[in-house]
Amino acid sequence: MAGLATFLRSPYVAQPTLVDGDVAIIGVPYDEGTTGRAGTREGPAAIRSISGQWAYREGNEAFWDGEAELSMLANVRIIDAGDIYIPPTAPPEVTFPLIGSRLAELMRTGMFPVVLGGDHSITYPLLLGVQRVRGERVPPVQLVHFDAHMDYWNDIGGEFFTHASPIIRAHEDEVAGRIVQYGIRSLHTESDNVELARGRGVITHWCEPIQRQMREMGAGRLLEDIEPDVDTWVTFDIDCLDPAVAPGTGVPEPGGFSYYEARTLLRGVCARANVIGMDLVEVSPRFDPGELAALHGVRLILDAVGAVFEKRRHPDFFF
Numbered sequence: 001m002a003g004l005a006t007f008l009r010s011p012y013v014a015q016p017t018l019v020d021g022d023v024a025i026i027g028v029p030y031d032e033g034t035t036g037r038a039g040t041r042e043g044p045a046a047i048r049s050i051s052g053q054w055a056y057r058e059g060n061e062a063f064w065d066g067e068a069e070l071s072m073l074a075n076v077r078i079i080d081a082g083d084i085y086i087p088p089t090a091p092p093e094v095t096f097p098l099i100g101s102r103l104a105e106l107m108r109t110g111m112f113p114v115v116l117g118g119d120h121s122i123t124y125p126l127l128l129g130v131q132r133v134r135g136e137r138v139p140p141v142q143l144v145h146f147d148a149h150m151d152y153w154n155d156i157g158g159e160f161f162t163h164a165s166p167i168i169r170a171h172e173d174e175v176a177g178r179i180v181q182y183g184i185r186s187l188h189t190e191s192d193n194v195e196l197a198r199g200r201g202v203i204t205h206w207c208e209p210i211q212r213q214m215r216e217m218g219a220g221r222l223l224e225d226i227e228p229d230v231d232t233w234v235t236f237d238i239d240c241l242d243p244a245v246a247p248g249t250g251v252p253e254p255g256g257f258s259y260y261e262a263r264t265l266l267r268g269v270c271a272r273a274n275v276i277g278m279d280l281v282e283v284s285p286r287f288d289p290g291e292l293a294a295l296h297g298v299r300l301i302l303d304a305v306g307a308v309f310e311k312r313r314h315p316d317f318f319f
C-alpha cells in the first residue's frame with residue numbers, strides 16, 4: 001500500500017475546508033482519562049494503519065455492499081486532518097479546551113467530523129465544541145451512545161473527567177439532550193447512577209435483551225427511541241462489541257454485540273436521525289491481537305458515514 005498511513009490513505013489536509021472534502025478525520029491521542037490499563041492514545045494510529053485495507057477505493061468511487069445491496073460513499077470525499085496535539089502531563093482543564101476548539105473549528109467548515117479516540121473522556125469536550133458551534137440558544141444534540149458501560153459515574157475519587165463520566169458531564173452541562181444507549185452490560189454499583197440516569201430520562205438498552213429482540217423481530221422497535229431527523233452525535237465505544245470480536249480495548253466486558261448487530265443499529269441510527277458527527281473511542285492497540293478492534297472500528301465508521309451520506313441523498317432511505 002503506497003502513501004502515508006492516513007485514514008483510508010486519504011489526503012492529509014491540516015486546515016481543511018469544504019473545498020478539500022466532505023468528511024474530516026481527526027485523531028485524539030489521549031488516554032489520561034483511563035481508570036485501568038492505558039494505551040488508547042495509540043488508537044488513532046492503529047485505526048489509520050489498518051484502514052489501509054480499504055484504501056483501494058479509487059478517488060471518490062463508491063463501495064458496493066452486496067449484503068445490504070447498497071452503494072456506499074459515492075462521491076464522498078474523505079480527508080485526514082491529523083491529530084489534536086495533547087501536551088504531555090497536562091490536566092483536562094488544559095487538554096479539553098484544545099479538543100473542543102479543534103472540533104469546533106472543523107465543524108464550522110461544514111465538514112462531517114469523524115473523531116478517532118483516545119479514551120471515552122474526550123466525548124465530553126467534543127460535545128462542548130459541538131454546542132459552541134450550534135450556539136447557546138440552540139437545543140443540544142441528541143446523543144446516541146454505543147457502549148458496554150453507562151459512563152454515568154459522577155466522579156472517581158474526586159476526578160470528574162475520566163472515561164467513566166463523559167455522559168453524565170455532557171448531560172449535566174446540557175450539551176447532550178436526549179440520550180439513547182445501546183449495548184450496556186457491565187456490572188454496576190451505586191456509583192454508576194443507573195437510577196439517576198433513568199430518572200433523568202436516559203434510555204438504556206441493555207445488551208443481551210436487545211440482541212434477542214433483534215434476532216426475533218429486527219431492530220425497528222429499538223430505533224424508534226431515536227428522535228427522527230434531529231441533530232445527533234454518535235459516540236461509539238468499541239467495547240460495545242464482544243471482546244472476542246474486538247479484544248483491543250481498555251475495559252473489555254464479557255458478552256457484547258457481533259459486528260452485524262452493531263452495524264444494524266448504527267446504520268439504522270444514521271438513517272433515522274440527522275447525524276452531524278461521530279467519535280469512535282477506546283481502541284487500545286497493545287491489547288489488540290490481529291488488530292481486530294481497530295479493524296472493526298474502521299469498517300463501522302465506513303458503514304456509519306456511508307449511511308449518513310446516503311440519507312443526505314435520499315432522505316427517506318432506510319435499511
Ligand SMILES: [Mn+2]
Pocket residue numbers: 120147148149237239240251282
Ligand atoms: Mn466502555
